[in-house]
Amino acid sequence: MEKRLEQLREEYKSVPIPKELDSIVEKALQHKPKKKRIVMWPTSAAVAAAVLFTAVVNINPDAAQAMSKIPVIGKVVQAITFVEMKEEKNQSSIDVKTPALSGLSNHELEDSINRHYMKESKELYREFMKATSKSKKGHLSIYSDYETVTDTSDLISVRRDIEKTQASSYTQSRYITIDKKNEAVLTLKSLFKDDRYIKVISQNIKEQMKKQMKEDPNKIYWVEEDDMTEPFKSIHADQNFYITDQHKLFISFDEYEVAPGYMGVTEFKIPTSVISKLLVGDRYIR
Structure with missing residues (x-):
């Protein structure tokens, strides 16, 4: 050895x-x-x-x-x-x-x-x-x-x-x-039939951001128009992601990418029901 x-x-x-x-x-x-x-x-x-x-x-x-x-x-x-x-x-x-x-x-x-x-x-x-x-x-x-x-x-x-x-x-x-x-x-792109996933996932993440901020005032995401920050508009085609052992898709953002530094690295679980019709199959996500 x-x-x-x-x-x-x-x-x-x-x-x-x-x-x-x-x-x-x-x-x-x-x-x-x-x-x-x-x-x-x-x-x-x-x-x-x-x-x-x-x-x-x-x-x-x-x-x-x-x-x-x-x-x-x-x-x-x-x-x-x-x-x-x-x-x-x-x-x-x-x-x-x-x-x-x-x-x-x-x-x-x-x-x-x-x-x-x-x-x-x-x-x-x-x-x-x-x-x-x-x-x-x-x-x-x-x-x-x-x-x-x-x-x-x-x-x-x-x-x-x-x-x-x-x-x-x-x-x-x-x-x-x-x-x-x-x-x-x-790759994220390889999981889907076409690039419609970008808009669909981005919209779902925005909804999650707003919901989290409403439920917890300590959470802040750059999702609204602001003079100080550039709001989150869309994920990248090759956005950072991973798939769990339960076959669920998670999208990840670096610190400062969509929120203040104290929020750290942020992740969002994408409901399979939202993207199921866009997937090429259910081998990886279901």
Whole structure:
């Protein structure tokens, strides 16, 4: 097992990261999986060295245990912690756990997702190093963790949280949802017949916002016209989302995206009855 981890370290330092994740994911979905070695955390050698030696890097025991299961039949698709960066410098700190997916037969798809996670971590580390340079005073805190929010026989949804604090804090959550059986990354658009879902979901969210504010005066959403803020008008076609183990759709907004900072990351459960006629099927949402 130690030899395998060392091999992964070397692969991690030697394989270049692709410029765009989406194109690789799309390409992977158009081809049948091929048998090949699993390459996790590829990146440029220079940045890899910075991450591995400047920061404190740990291989989580759970990750090692999960990786040891990868070659056997009946693999389990799951999210594991492969790299963790921790460092304090010039009154700034970084604590970033980088997740990795393991267990997909489509190694190209798995690798592209994991490269994307590593690319995010690299960007966070670069931001930390910039804040702690000689010309900066620091006072930046970067924290990132992840959680598997849905794990069924059909689906896995992983949320990655990134929190940055410098005078004030900002938190964002990013979800990735995968059809385990078909080994496909689900997008919000892929769940619906056409783009009517954008208007329908947006209208339902506005109704929920108004209802919540009426019931709880402590809740505020930017849903009405105001001189101070831009009101929420519509979700994006690729709005952040996840699907629960009860097959329900949740739409997620980053901190400050549709509400004041104290509201944090906000989520809305979309009633299936509202979108049922727009769905391509009931495999995922019902």
